[in-house]
Amino acid sequence: MSVIEVKNLYKIFGQKPEKAFPLLEKGLSKKEILKKTGNTVAIDNASFSIERKEIFVIMGLSGSGKSTVIRCLNRLIDPTRGTVSIDGNDIVKMNKEELREVRRTKMSMVFQHFGLLPHRTVQHNVEYGLEISGIEKSLRAQKAVEAIKLVGLEGYEESMINELSGGMQQRVGLARALANDPEILLMDEAFSALDPLIRTQMQDELLELQAKMHKTIVFITHDLDEALKLGDRIAIMGNGGKIIQIGTPEEILTEPKDDYVKAFLLNVDRTKVITASAIMRKPYTITIPKDGPGVAVRTMDKHGQSTLFAVDSDRILKGIVHVKDMVKLQQNKEKSVEAELVEDIYLTTPDTSIADLLPTALVANYPLAVIDENKKLLGVVDQASIIAEVGGESAESITPVSLNEYSA
Numbered sequence: 151m152s153v154i155e156v157k158n159l160y161k162i163f164g165q166k167p168e169k170a171f172p173l174l175e176k177g178l179s180k181k182e183i184l185k186k187t188g189n190t191v192a193i194d195n196a197s198f199s200i201e202r203k204e205i206f207v208i209m210g211l212s213g214s215g216k217s218t219v220i221r222c223l224n225r226l227i228d229p230t231r232g233t234v235s236i237d238g239n240d241i242v243k244m245n246k247e248e249l250r251e252v253r254r255t256k257m258s259m260v261f262q263h264f265g266l267l268p269h270r271t272v273q274h275n276v277e278y279g280l281e282i283s284g285i286e287k288s289l290r291a292q293k294a295v296e297a298i299k300l301v302g303l304e305g306y307e308e309s310m311i312n313e314l315s316g317g318m319q320q321r322v323g324l325a326r327a328l329a330n331d332p333e334i335l336l337m338d339e340a341f342s343a344l345d346p347l348i349r350t351q352m353q354d355e356l357l358e359l360q361a362k363m364h365k366t367i368v369f370i371t372h373d374l375d376e377a378l379k380l381g382d383r384i385a386i387m388g389n390g391g392k393i394i395q396i397g398t399p400e401e402i403l404t405e406p407k408d409d410y411v412k413a414f415l416l417n418v419d420r421t422k423v424i425t426a427s428a429i430m431r432k433p434y435t436i437t438i439p440k441d442g443p444g445v446a447v448r449t450m451d452k453h454g455q456s457t458l459f460a461v462d463s464d465r466i467l468k469g470i471v472h473v474k475d476m477v478k479l480q481q482n483k484e485k486s487v488e489a490e491l492v493e494d495i496y497l498t499t500p501d502t503s504i505a506d507l508l509p510t511a512l513v514a515n516y517p518l519a520v521i522d523e524n525k526k527l528l529g530v531v532d533q534a535s536i537i538a539e540v541g542g543e544s545a546e547s548i549t550p551v552s553l554n555e556y557s558a
């Protein structure tokens with residue numbers, strides 16, 4: 151069920167925003183509208199819904215309207231037109247009191263530049279938001295301690311913010327946002343100011359936290375790698391304030407909607423994002439103990455394989471058999487493959503990236519078995535399909551356009 155539902159959202163900055171609409175309808179660009187009316191089209195007819203517990207990433211170049219969108223979600227910015235429903239209630243129509251209640255209980259925001267009080271302690275900063283919400287003193291101390299622990303800053307409660315590194319400061323920002331246990335976390339370029347290594351670490355930690363907390367997270371970034379790593383779904387904004395495409399990382403990568411999205415993708419290492427599940431095929435199998443060497447040889451012959459995976463009647467993977475061994479068993483009139491069943495084989499999971507599969511694929515002389523957590527065989531990945539992806543679809547098949555020239 152969606153928690154946030156945005157419909158036909160517009161934000162026009164300027165003196166007479168309504169003047170921009172007829173021109174937008176005529177198809178004039180953001181640049182032309184600015185020239186003619188002095189108004190800036192920051193969001194142009196955005197509609198999307200965000201599911202409970204998903205990480206929804208809004209990505210685009212600087213100036214594409216991302217911050218404006220996220221600020222319309224908690225009405226730090228008033229939309230010019232459109233609706234923003236939070237759990238079915240339109241936030242655009244709320245009075246001050248209702249709005250405060252939603253902000254207090256339902257959502258918190260984490261900012262790029264942390265937005266902390268530099269000369270105060272970690273504890274004080276995390277409690278601050280709770281204090282504003284009118285939460286009683288001992289409860290707020292307790293909640294702050296819990297949130298600080300959650301982001302791994304236990305022991306730093308009394309440190310001053312300005313004594314901390316950027317990464318630690320942003321942890322405090324995150325702790326402050328988490329302290330009132332909001333359902334929705336709005337993160338505006340929250341990791342963009344951090345050094346690359348710290349940034350990667352924070353991304354990993356956010357994913358770990360999310361696995362425990364199951365919040366609904368709206369995450370803004372201009373970085374596609376970050377978007378692909380964090381997003382359950384990604385909305386890509388173009389330069390004209392329009393949303394160009396919404397999809398899973400896989401969909402964005404494999405079916406980019408237009409040249410703007412393709413231009414973004416040119417800089418991405420696809421192998422880090424495409425997973426085993428995307429390239430696996432149906433496996434050829436025998437079911438043991440029912441099937442013996444005879445069935446194995448016949449099946450291999452029929453499908454042109456030199457190996458087969460053996461599963462039990464629940465499709466649980468038991469091992470692999472090789473054609474030469476099966477022929478030998480057959481000649482010895484054996485009824486079972488067991489004597490030659492190889493149990494020590496290379497395995498992988500559906501969400502393993504191709505980049506991570508490659509080293510194994512290069513040494514294994516048979517397809518890799520893709521299994522779930524119960525060892526059920528889901529599919530197999532052939533060496534050739536991995537190599538095709540790694541060296542495959544070259545940049546030449548994509549016509550590059552300059553992102554800055556493109557206007558959606």
Ligand code: ADP
Nearest residue numbers: 163190191192211212213214215216217218219
């Ligand atoms: P992003 O977050 O993608 O960098 P923004 O949402 O900050 O983009 O900005 C979208 C557009 O709106 C830009 O053209 C920006 O110049 C303009 N804009 C943002 N805030 C204001 C404002 N307060 N007044 C006028 N124009 C603004």
